[in-house]
Amino acid sequence: MALHFLLDQPVGAAPGDAVTLTGAEAHHASTVRRVRIGEEVTVGDGRGAWLTGTVESVAPREVIVRIDGRTDAAAPSPRIVLVQALAKGDRDELAVQAATELGVDEIVPWQAARSVSRWDAAKAVKGRARWATIVREAAKQAHRVWVPAVAELTTTAALARRAPESVVLVLEPTATERLSALAVEPDEERDVVLVVGPEGGIAPEELDALASAGARLVRLGDTVLRTSTAGPAALAVVSTALGRW
Numbered sequence: 686m687a688l689h690f691l692l693d694q695p696v697g698a699a700p701g702d703a704v705t706l707t708g709a710e711a712h713h714a715s716t717v718r719r720v721r722i723g724e725e726v727t728v729g730d731g732r733g734a735w736l737t738g739t740v741e742s743v744a745p746r747e748v749i750v751r752i753d754g755r756t757d758a759a760a761p762s763p764r765i766v767l768v769q770a771l772a773k774g775d776r777d778e779l780a781v782q783a784a785t786e787l788g789v790d791e792i793v794p795w796q797a798a799r800s801v802s803r804w805d806a807a808k809a810v811k812g813r814a815r816w817a818t819i820v821r822e823a824a825k826q827a828h829r830v831w832v833p834a835v836a837e838l839t840t841t842a843a844l845a846r847r848a849p850e851s852v853v854l855v856l857e858p859t860a861t862e863r864l865s866a867l868a869v870e871p872d873e874e875r876d877v878v879l880v881v882g883p884e885g886g887i888a889p890e891e892l893d894a895l896a897s898a899g900a901r902l903v904r905l906g907d908t909v910l911r912t913s914t915a916g917p918a919a920l921a922v923v924s925t926a927l928g929r930w
Contacts, residue, residue: 686828687724687727688727689727689729690710690728691710691731691821691825692710692730693710695732696734698755701751703741703752704749704750704752705748705749706728706750711744711746711747714726714743715743715745715748716745720740720743720748721740722740722741724739725737725738726738726739726740726750728752729829729830731821731830732831732832733758733830734757735758735830736750736752736754737753737754737755760790760831762874763852763873763874764790764877765788765791765876765877765920765923766790766793766851767792767879767881767916767920768795768844769781769795771795771797771804771883772883772884772913773801776911776913777802777912779913780881780912780913780914780915780916781820781823782819782820783914784833784916785819785823786823786826786827787920787921789920790833790834791833791834791835791876792816792834792835793836793839794809794812794816794835795838796839797841797882797883797887797891798888798890798891799882801884809838812838813838841891841895844878844880844895845894845895845897845900847878848895851877852869852878852901853895853898853899853901854877854878854880854901855887855895855902855903856879856915856919857886857887857902857904858886858905863903863904864905867903867926869923871926877927879916879919881916881919883912884912905918905919
């Protein structure tokens with residue numbers, strides 16, 4: 686499979702045009718991946734454009750690709766959103782990376798009541814930027830046409846307000862309903878929102894608030910998964926139900 690690279694801005698290039706990789710992406714292409722003149726590559730903008738082309742010139746700060754073909758993909762519908770509670774260590778980041786590779790469309794960091802990791806205003810800015818970097822690299826590795834958005838840090842109250850207009854599925858080991866038994870139809874137009882708690886689980890008052898707002902509590906089998914694996918596992922189940930897989 687051809688190497689894939691991402692541009693930082695929407696691209697309007699057509700076959701016959703040239704696109705230029707600069708900055709970190711040019712360094713990655715020329716120094717890390719060591720692309721060569723004449724090599725076939727793909728280039729995307731993360732917003733639906735998918736270009737195939739041939740490397741025309743290589744320099745540490747500039748790689749030029751001559752475009753041979755272009756396709757444009759519509760944004761996925763319905764969207765699958767992962768609400769990932771902040772977790773200690775790198776467990777939340779592992780979830781973000783895997784979910785991106787598996788096809789999530791948006792990631793929302795959540796300051797849950799039992800989150801050991803806490804983001805103040807400054808940390809929220811840095812944390813969101815860190816997650817966005819992880820998403821970008823994972824999307825590039827997975828050759829994704831659309832790069833997931835990383836939303837601002839959210840609260841339980843904000844999640845509850847989202848429930849009436851979305852299919853909000855809260856992953857809870859004590860729930861009686863299995864996620865695999867839930868009917869999520871391919872023609873569903875609302876966002877499918879998967880909510881994953883922190884290491885200590887979602888607090889009872891949070892479960893009550895979300896359920897009262899219209900969210901559904903579901904479980905994944907009979908085991909208790911880590912916060913780093915629950916989201917990706919649920920994403921696989923929902924992707925199958927929606928016909929993505």
